[in-house]
Amino acid sequence: MIKTYNQIIQNLKEENFTKIYLLMGEEAFFINKISNFFEKNFISEEHRGFNLEIHYGRDSNIETIINSAKSFPMMSDKKLIIVKEGKDLDVFKSSNNSKIDLLINYINNINSTTTLIFCLNNKSLDKRSKLFKAFLEVSTVLDSSSKENKVYDNQIPNFISNEVKRNKFNIREEATILLSESIGNNLEKIDNALHKIFTNKDDKDIKTEDVIKSIGINREYNLFEFQDSLAEKNSLKCGKIVNYFSSNEKKFPIQQLIVYMFNFFSRLLVVKTKKLSDPNNISSLISVHPYVARSYVKASNNYKLNEIVNIINAIKNLDLISKGIKQIKSGNKNLMGEMIFKIFYNK
Structure with missing residues (x-):
């Protein structure tokens, strides 16, 4: 039976197990999470030495795995075999019918x-x-690539909240958004950051300070504050943040900032055109968290429609320059400085 990640996790919590699991697809986070649950919880620690086997596809073959699966556990009522990197296992790499028939x-x-x-x-x-x-x-069967398992950008805050609840912690809304904006939709990185927070917390309430400490971001100079400075049309604050970004190009490459600005002002154009002012309506229309939608309310009050259009065109031009399609002899720091000047002074 095909199940979603959430359905499988719920089954595991209820100790509702099946004898075979096929975990496949592009989202490694879901596969690793389920595999790790079994590895750490399914066999009691005193019985793992004899009854837990980890095989790697490139170093094993289906005959070895089947023979092991047919053998009985030692001093226990169950045995666990996990095949990692299964895409490299012979039975999944070739169309060898004898191997396929053996597994079937x-x-x-x-x-x-x-x-x-x-x-x-x-x-x-x-x-x-x-x-x-x-x-x-x-x-x-888990198909981690299916649309039922896909976590879209606007769903990341809810994903974070759910993972926090599963681990019996609480997280404040601003901390959720900061984590989401700082890491993006890399579920593995989000999970690692949360695990680091859980490990170092004395209480169960996750605050913004915990996120800042765990992922090593600057309290004042981060993407969340960058968007806030754009929304507020705060040129001084924005200039300081961009200067910090320009001094840390490995962490904040200009291409990332261009995409970030383009997404922000493109969404703002929709909000401004539709003349929306309610965060919940904005959240639904442009697929952002309601907390983030508040910044679009501020920005809509601070920018005229023609300014937004001009800014988007300027960002597109900057994109061409950064990719070398348009030739201009200027460093990335100067390019970003000029871009910020155009945003705030519309020139």
């Missing part, structure tokens, strides 16, 4: 004391194939 035969005649997990990061089986259909009959 095991799927149809499973050892009830063995739980077998295949982790196919960055690979998906053809859903028309006989092997996938065999998995579908008796296994739990």
Whole structure:
């Protein structure tokens, strides 16, 4: 049966397990999270030495894995086999029918004391194939690339909140947004940052200061404050932030800043054109968190429609220059300085 990540996690919490798991697709975070849960929780610590096996696709073969899966646990009632980097396992790499038939035969005649997990990061089986259909009959299947599992940019704050709740912590709204804006939609990095916060917290309330400390961002000079300075039309604050960014180009490359500015002003153009002022309506229309939508209310009051159009055109021009399509002899620091001048003075 195909299930979403959230459905599988809920099943694991309820100790509702199946004997075979096929975890596939491009979103490694979901696959690793489920695999790690089994590795740390399924077999008691005193029995792991004999009853927990980790195989790597490139170093193993399906015959070895099936033989191990058929063997019985030692001094325990269950055994766990996890195949990591499964995309490199022979049975998933070739169209060797004998190997495929061997795996299908095991799927149809499973050892009830063995739980077998295949982790196919960055690979998906053809859903028309006989092997996938065999998995579908008796296994739990995760397609991490499916739209049901996709976490879009505007859903990242809710994703963070849910992960925090799962770990029995609370997080303040501004801390959620700061983490989201600073890391983006890399779920693995978000999870690592949260784990670092959980590990170092004495209480259960996650504040902005905890996020700043855990991911090493500057309290004053970050993307969240950058957007705020643009929305407020605060040239002094924005100038200081851009100067800091320009001195840290590895962390804040000009291409990233161009995309960030373009997204902000493109969304602002929609808000201004629609004459919206309610954060909830703005949130729904441009797919941002309601907390972030407040900055668009401020910006809409501070920028005229023609100013926004001119700024977007200037950003497009800067993009061409940064990519070398337009030749101008000027460093990135000067280019960003000129861009900020155009934003605030519309020249």
